[in-house]
Amino acid sequence: MTTRQLPQDPYIEAIGDALTTAGLAPTDYTFTEDSESRGTYCYLSAVITLDPSGTITSDDETARDGAAWPHGLLLLWEWHTGIEADQGEPERGPVWQFAELKEDGSNEYPTDLPVLGYASPDAIVDAARKVIAREILPGDFFNVGQWRGWDGGIIGDAWERHAELDAACEAWGADEEAS
Template sequence: MQPHDPYINAVCDALTEVDGLEPTDQTWTSDAETRGTYCYLDAVITLDPSGTRNLDDDEIPAGTPWRHGLILIWEWHTGLEDDIERGPVWQFAELKRDGSNEYPTSLPVHGYASPAAIVEAARKVIGHEIKPGHSHNFGRPGWAGGIIGDSWEHADELEAACAAWEKTGA
């Protein structure tokens, strides 16, 4: 079990309660990803808001959004990398036909966002209120709504679990 599993499970449960946002079986958590020589915790939640992810391209009507799905990405970094701050971030990206994804865009939520905040942000992404390539962190235009929602009620426990993992597993 990963230290962030209870949090990601709570987010998945909240998404499951919303019609069209139920995570697919391609959702996972890990502590094995690396950038250079530094480990970090991560999770990917795969959504299929158009219900077309498993169809062939010729079966998907023209103009269908999120043709191959949408991923929500959560990462917790140790801060040892030169260009990445310590702590959690949420991002999203559109999936491509081959299973790869577009370059991730920051979600305008707290790193330890409440599950309800993730649901609201996902709805805004699906509805194109928050667009790929726009980021509240990098000052690009596109989302002027500020941070969505609040932090998870168990954020302190999650931070402590991530910090303990950093000392023993990173």
């Protein structure tokens, strides 16, 4: 995590705790940040790295051969200010995505998870399990919001503290727009 408290920190910590309890402990524990690209597009983000195949920390190079997730799985959360939505950037608010890690540390194009932006920790665990089992497959650049292999709709419900989190993110967004 960053050295200063960000609005999403308690939420992402709750997600990490739920994943750990479910036997999917993050390998590179979560980190959160506030980010900016192209000078104006600001957002909050968090990254959770999972090792569903047990190969990231393995010293056995051959363990990756044939593993379903040889280099890991990323769960990505972002909250966007929406200030560049007219230029094709995401609308204001939160979104969860996933991406498979590659050997060089980069990742495949992220795919939206079929969960609410402020999904409950249990919903994230359930969705992660479905991704790991390949019930939800990665999409591609041209099919944003379409989950290949998944027709079960939105998974789970919202986090019980979603209103508090939303207010904190909105306050952060207002501060960013003012500066």
